[in-house]
């Protein structure tokens with residue numbers, strides 16, 4: 002369980018987060034939504050121990066984030082790409098390099114079963130055909146899929162994704178959510194996903210946390226009052242349209 006206890010953050014005298022009090026259960030798939038500058042990235046950086054809250058604490062299974070991360074597997078896909086794409090490496094190599102070896106270009110031949118696992122993940126993400134391409138040859142969406150694949154390859158207990166869908170096409174965007182739900186069910190991963198795509202996340206996640214400095218709501222998608230939410234987060238003139246499963250305008254990109 003992840004507990005945010007009265008977490009507040011002030012940057013340059015500006016209140017970025019104010020009294021965030023909530024819990025995320027193990028195996029829950031939660032999306033944090035909110036406008037630009039709402040504090041979404043700051044909140045997950047606090048969760049990951051990358052920044053200290055001004056007030057309050059975060060506990061993961063009773064441990065501080067740093068203690069937890071030193072003992073458990075946590076994958077984080079930041080908003081800004083974390084891989085150095087100018088490295089003269091192939092996709093399969095970057096999949097197999099451990100996080101803490103990223104800075105080094107020395108690359109030992111990995112064990113067969115690891116190569117096989119990396120290939121399975123590439124296949125899952127629809128990019129097995131580019132395994133031998135060099136990093137500099139990839140498109141933005143392919144890079145994003147490689148990053149997502151690396152996050153899952155680590156078999157994380159907690160997966161934190163900050164706007165993972167920015168470079169993804171519509172078809173793969175849908176597929177990504179399906180992959181995440183499947184991984185969650187199979188491996189009981191806790192997934193925290195920051196997104197602006199309220200319509201899509203409502204169809205896949207267990208809970209939506211609506212953040213704009215304060216936590217305005219933290220509810221199952223079906224219990225959210227989208228009119229109130231739009232007004233609290235984006236201003237009263239905004240409408241949110243939620244596409245239900247089976248929506249005819251969404252059918253063209255339905256994936257298996």
Ligand SMILES: Nc1ncnc2c1ncn2[C@@H]1O[C@H](COP(=O)(O)OP(=O)(O)OP(=O)(O)O)[C@@H](O)[C@H]1O
Nearest residue numbers: 012013017035036037038039040041042043044080
């Ligand atoms: N290192 C920093 N120093 C000072 N202010 C910061 C810093 N990082 C973030 N902020 C400020 O904190 C506020 C929240 O930023 P944050 O990145 O958490 O928002 P966000 O909800 O993730 O936004 P977006 O949707 O645009 O990614 C913003 O006003 C931002 O300018």
